[in-house]
Structure formats: C-alpha cells, structure tokens
Amino acid sequence: MSSKDFKMKGSSTVAVHGGNEPDPMYSHITPIYASSTFYFDTAEQGMERFAGEDKTQIYTRLGNPGFKVAEQKIAALEAHGITGQDGNPLQLKALLHASGQAAMSTLFLSTCKPGDKILTHFSLYGGTQELLTKVVEEHQIEIIVADLRNPELAAKAMETPGIRLVHIETPANPTLSCVDISLISEMAKQKGYLVSVDNTFASPYLQQPFKYPGVDFVFHSTTKYLNGHGSAIGGVLLGRDLEFMKTKVWKWHVLLGGNANPFDCYLLIQGMKTLELRMDRHCSNAMVVAEYLEKHPQVEKVMFTGLPSHPDHAIAKKQMKNFGGMLSFEVKGGIEAGVRFINRLQLCTRAVSLGTLDTLVSHPASMSHVGVPKAERESYGITDGLIRMSVGIENIEDILTDLEQALQ
Structure with a gap:
C-alpha cells in the first residue's frame, strides 16, 4: 500500500495507486463489498455515519467502500498535475453511477431547473441527445444547439438569456468534432454559466478538462476506456465545487437511484490500472x-x-x-x-x-x-x-x- 505522502509523478502510477484505501483485512486488491447494507456497533455510530460526509458504510445506494476507491482514483487521474486557484493540488469530487446515462441525468437535473437553458453543440452521443430532447426538455429546460467550434456563433448563442449550463462533448461521437475547451469555457465563465465536458472519448490520460479554470464538471462513461475491457457498465460525474458535489449533486444522485454496483466497480478499478x-x-x-x-x-x-x-x-x-x-x-x-x-x-x-x-x-x-x-x-x-x-x-x-x- 503506497503512502499518501508519496508524490506520484506519472499517470500510470496514479492509475495503479491513486485513490486506494487500506483494507482492514490487508487485501492487496480492493475487495468486492457485496453488501446492500452495513451494520452499526451502536446507535450513536449509526447517527455519526448519517451525519458525516463519508456515506460508504450505511447503505450501498448511498455509497460503498469500493465506490469510494474508484471515485478517488478517477478524481486523481483527472486532477493529476493540476494546481487549483489556491496554489495547491486540485481537489475534485467524483460520484460513481450505474451507467453513463445515470451520471448524465444527475448532471443535468442537479444543475438546472425549469426555465433554465442548456447550450450544447451538434454531433453528441445519441443517448445524450435523446436524454436532452426527450427527457430534460420535458422538465421545461430548453436545449439550444449551436456550432460551438465557431467562436462567432458560440458568442452569439451565449447571448441567449437564461442559459445555466454549457455542455461540451470533445471529441464528439461519432464525427470526432472537437470543441476548444479553453475558449468556450472562458466565454461561458464571463457570462456566469456552468460548463461540463464529456471526456469519454479521450480519457483522463489524453485530456484533462479541469486544466481550464472555467470547467466545472467532467463526465465519463466508465464503460468505455476507463474500464477498457467491455466487462461492466458505469458512469462518473466529477465536480470542482466540492461542497456542491457533496450536497445537491450527491442528493440528486442517490434520490434518482443511479448508484453503481460493487462487482462492476471492482472491474472498473482493475481496468483503470492499465489505462x-x-x-x-x-x-x-x-x-x-x-x-x-x-x-x-x-x-x-x-x-x-x-x-x-x-x-x-x-x-x-x-x-x-x-x-x-x-x-x-x-x-x-x-x-x-x-x-x-x-x-x-x-x-x-x-x-x-x-x-x-x-x-x-x-x-x-x-x-x-x-x-x-x-x-x-x-x-x-x-x-x-x-x-x-x-x-x-x-x-x-x-x-x-x-x-x-x-x-x-
């Protein structure tokens, strides 16, 4: 077990050792915590767990020790080598979901309310596009599609009143069109908009959207390159605002019921080590x-x-x-x-x-x-x-x- 004080320089080292937690039974590999619920030694201990930030030993819909390791590992990969505004290593919060669609649902529904607008671009993954037009719009959240690769058209689209979130998928599925993350996130921040980036096609090894201060959220279908073996479904949503992620986003996540499962989480952790x-x-x-x-x-x-x-x-x-x-x-x-x-x-x-x-x-x-x-x-x-x-x-x-x- 690597020491938390050791400063890892390479992304492969982070993929292998980042986010790992000591196992009380000294297991070398993060075990499969296949339990729907966790017992309390005392009533007071149960109250402490519900009141605390760590929800991994209550009920697996709320969290699981395996989920915590996977989340911390993905956060470590996305934040590797990036410094926050305070000059310290960037801290991120990740929430593991049962699928990419579940993570994307949490993103849209926890950040937007009826009357808000989401600005995005064309050539999105079909599931994302259908989620936006057939589910999110049903909640009176308007979807605006513009060519965000064109700075002039992007600037014009951002003048639309009521935009809450700008969602980017780069490279996009399946045309491989790319959006300039730095430019679009900076333009959005000048307007006070939130920015999310679907980083599935690139993976954290090839692209780290959080390098750009204007990016608030990063999304992955962990089914794809993070798992890498086609053996498990999953999705993850990462956020820069730790308090927002731990409160409102986490609440939407657990109430929508899109939690991961212990076995798929185990497969994801093993897959990431060879990213x-x-x-x-x-x-x-x-x-x-x-x-x-x-x-x-x-x-x-x-x-x-x-x-x-x-x-x-x-x-x-x-x-x-x-x-x-x-x-x-x-x-x-x-x-x-x-x-x-x-x-x-x-x-x-x-x-x-x-x-x-x-x-x-x-x-x-x-x-x-x-x-x-x-x-x-x-x-x-x-x-x-x-x-x-x-x-x-x-x-x-x-x-x-x-x-x-x-x-x-």
Whole structure:
C-alpha cells in the first residue's frame, strides 16, 4: 500500500495507486463489498455515519467502500498535475453511477431547473441527445444547439438569456468534432454559466478538462476506456465545487437511484490500472488505420483528429496528449457498400460501444443514433454510410489485413 505522502509523478502510477484505501483485512486488491447494507456497533455510530460526509458504510445506494476507491482514483487521474486557484493540488469530487446515462441525468437535473437553458453543440452521443430532447426538455429546460467550434456563433448563442449550463462533448461521437475547451469555457465563465465536458472519448490520460479554470464538471462513461475491457457498465460525474458535489449533486444522485454496483466497480478499478498502456496502443493503432483508410481507393473520407485533413486537427493537437483510438469513415457506394464492408469483417467485432481491447465496428445511423431524426443527424455529419471504428490493441498488421479483405 503506497503512502499518501508519496508524490506520484506519472499517470500510470496514479492509475495503479491513486485513490486506494487500506483494507482492514490487508487485501492487496480492493475487495468486492457485496453488501446492500452495513451494520452499526451502536446507535450513536449509526447517527455519526448519517451525519458525516463519508456515506460508504450505511447503505450501498448511498455509497460503498469500493465506490469510494474508484471515485478517488478517477478524481486523481483527472486532477493529476493540476494546481487549483489556491496554489495547491486540485481537489475534485467524483460520484460513481450505474451507467453513463445515470451520471448524465444527475448532471443535468442537479444543475438546472425549469426555465433554465442548456447550450450544447451538434454531433453528441445519441443517448445524450435523446436524454436532452426527450427527457430534460420535458422538465421545461430548453436545449439550444449551436456550432460551438465557431467562436462567432458560440458568442452569439451565449447571448441567449437564461442559459445555466454549457455542455461540451470533445471529441464528439461519432464525427470526432472537437470543441476548444479553453475558449468556450472562458466565454461561458464571463457570462456566469456552468460548463461540463464529456471526456469519454479521450480519457483522463489524453485530456484533462479541469486544466481550464472555467470547467466545472467532467463526465465519463466508465464503460468505455476507463474500464477498457467491455466487462461492466458505469458512469462518473466529477465536480470542482466540492461542497456542491457533496450536497445537491450527491442528493440528486442517490434520490434518482443511479448508484453503481460493487462487482462492476471492482472491474472498473482493475481496468483503470492499465489505462496508460492501453491508450498508447489504441492511439498508435488508430493513427496507422486512419492513414491507411485515407489512402484507400474504396474510402470516401476519414474522420480522425490525428489527420491534418480533419477540420479540428489543430484543436485536438492543442488540448489532447494524443489523438485517441476512435475514428469514423465512409465507404464509397453509400449504405450498401457500408453494409457489405461490415458483413465481410473476419477479425474486427461488429458491436456498439467503444474503448475495449478488441476493435469494434458499428453503423451509427442504424445503431447508436437510430433515435435521432434522419435530417437532424445528417446535418451533423452522421450520414447513412458513416462507419464508426473503435480501434483495439490487436497487432496492427492483423487489423489492416482484415480491413483490406473487407474493402475489396
């Protein structure tokens, strides 16, 4: 067990040791605390636990010792190397949820009330977009969509009265469009707006939105790169305002009932320990695949932030350590050619989700964004022929061989 006084310099060290708590039974690995409730030695002890900040030994909907370790580890990764306004290492509060959708629901509903507005941009993850338009708007919270990559259009949109929250997803799913976190968060703060960033595609290893003082919240679907093995569902919401996170946000979280479960939490903790190793391989493989596809005669276009041809390449290069493992592309011949390509794959896996060790290929128009109206998604660049690829850690020659035979 590492000492809390040891100053960890590397992100891999943080992923392995950050957030860990001493186990009373001296377990080397954080155990699975598979208990719905925790007993009290005395009535006074029970009262103390309910009155205190640490809710991990009361009832698992309120907290769990395993959740605490996962939350602290993610917070340590997002805050690693960042200094707060007081000159000390940045302190964050994380809340682990049962899914990304649960964490996103807590974010929107704990920060906004009827009459407020949320400003966001196009090409969001389909689940987020549907949550905003089919659930959040039902609570009389208006959703404004603008091209936040364009400073002039962003500035104009921010003049709208009643905005409470500006929500950014960068890189976005599935077009890989990027928003300048520094610029947009600074513009929002000048107006007094809250800012949240979906950091799922990048992971804390590649991008740390809290580097920018204007960012209040960071979100992850932990199902993806943080877990990394496709073995558990989860989501996390992190906040800079510790008091707000421990009070109002935590209250919405537990009352909505979106708590994580001990086994999925255990899998998440184990997965995070190899985050840096996995991400380096995802990034290097994705770059080779993107360059290969861009030159292929059967491919119309490739969307990958690491390619100079991507319209947001400069923004990604500025705010990301590397370009990630996600890309999208269009095969010549439209939807028919795309279906033929997907069906011919022999190594790559036909599946939704992303961030797993194996390469996943999906068709957003009929899968992740099927609930988004056709005209709307096409205006965002999500065409019928678009194919999304989560590049895995397989040997690159095998990935390329499979792509070549499928594109013939």
